Amino acid sequence: MNRVKVGIVGATGYAGVELCRLIMGHPQAELSAISSVSFEGKTLSEVYPAYFHMCDMICGTQEQVLEKSEVIFAALPHGLSQELAAQCVKAGKAFTDLGADFRLESEEEYKEWYGGSFTDKALHQEAVYGLPELFRERIRGKRLIANPGCYTTAVPLALAPALEAGLIQPEGIIADCKSGVTGAGRKPTQGNHYPELNEGFTAYKVAAHRHTPEMEQTLSHIAGQKIKLTFVPHLLPINRGILATCYAKLAPGAELAAIRKAYENRYAGEFFIRLLPDGQCANVKNVRCTNFCDISLFADSRTGTFIAVSAIDNMVKGAAGQAIQNMNLALGIDETAGLKLVPPAF
Template sequence: MEPIKVGVVGATGYAGSEICRLIAGHPQAELSAISSVSFEGMALSQVYPAYSQMIDLVCGTQDQVVEQSDVVFAALPHGLSQDLAAQCDALGKTFIDMGADFRLEDEAAYQEWYGGEYQDKALHEKAVYGLPEFFREKIRGKKVIANPGCYTTAVPLALVPALEAGLIEQEGIIADCKSGVTGAGRKPTQGNHYPELNESFTAYKVAAHRHTPEIEQTLSKIEGSPLKVTFVPHLLPINRGILATCYARLKPGVTEDQLWEAYHARYDGEYFVRLLGKGQVANVKNVRYSNFCDVSLFVDSRTGTFIAISAIDNMVKGAAGQAIQNMNLSFGLEETAGLTIVPPAF
């Protein structure tokens, strides 16, 4: 089989450069073309010296990426992917969007949270939501894939088995999440300026983060009825990682053993989800640079509260790694291809 030709639009951002790094180790794909508005004409290794002699491809134009690729990853801000998706669709290319343009099924929600509109409703109907652990069969062979956000991966992976098994109440779910600063993107802002970030820890976009409707969409689809979540993100002074601590009320009579049974039933066959043993706590350190999600479970019997904690690398399982997982499903490859990376122990 000829290697899949991979193109990355927005290759010099954090998510785009991470796709390039991971594709460099993929056994059945090769990086064919990249683009960057800010660094056109420069080699990726000039922007990221760590890639020297490994990824020396020069940033060209968006049209060159589409022309030279079988699959195009769009690592762009929201609002910039729809025209590119239509271009790829017309040419029969697979398109995987790292942004938000195809994540929400409800156009009204997209208008409310992102201030945009669907340019081609038929194209949006073609799109599938790419969280493989829950929607794998819908992703296989598809050509337009919306890659989930980082929080919107970590929270459902923590909660779905309990929700799916009917062990927790729909009302009162809280997702208390912490992210490394790479989640804010490569462009400097006041909030990720070193003196502001160092020795700091703060909540942001409280009860107003754009990932809220996406989290609710996934949980509602699994549950089969609409539900709402209180979601509060925080910014950690670290480069990588998301820790999602999720709280829910147990339904009357539910035991801890039932919870463990539900999580084992859902995740024992999932390569990228590691259900930790009783008493172990998920830690972002243990998933760095990998596509794994570690999940730990606790019950506060005094208050009847279920606590599920998940840890992911926001740049891999929360972005580029999951995108490649979706590419593998789209092209009929082994789902783990190029992603069996062992996290560093220290």
């Protein structure tokens, strides 16, 4: 069988290079071309010496990626994907956007949180939101996929079964999330300069992060009613991973055992969801470099509060890995192809 030719636009950012890593190990795909505005003309291994002799492909232009590839992934700053998506669709290429341009269904919300507008409304209609464990059937065979953000994968996966089953109350949900630094991108900033971040810990964009409406959109679909939540992200002094600690009021009469059963049923057969045994808590360490989402469930009977803690690798299940899972699903390949990643234990 021929391998699928996969091209990556924006290959030298953290999500981009993680896509390269995963495609290099994918049995049914091959890296056909990569582009980078910042490093055009350089090899990937000049930018990331870890790939010396493993991937010395030269970063070209967006146009070259389009020409040489059947499937295109874009890992670009928000706002730059709409035009590229249109070109891909016109040229008959499959396109997955790892940015936020196609994630929100409501143009109004997009304007409010991102400050832009939908340049081609038909295109937005065509796009499908790629969170396979919640919306698998809609993704199959699709050509234009909006890949979810990192927080927006961890939080909905942690809450969906309880919400869907009516075992938690739809109001008053809180998502207290902690992310590794790669989520903030590769561009050096004062805040992520090593001595400033190391041995520090803080929250940022408190109740004001752009992923808020995206989580609400997903959870509203699941709940069948409008969900609002309070979302506070924090920055961890580690490279990879998101831990989402999610709080909701238990529905009257709901107990942890029933909730657990709902998760077992909802996620039965899901390779990438690992529902942890009672008493064990999800840890970002255990999902590093993998496409897993580990989920642990707790209840505080003293206060009637349900607590779900999920962990993902923000760059894999929260970005590149999920994009490939979506690609597999869209192309009819085994959904886990290239993603049964054996994690390092330390």
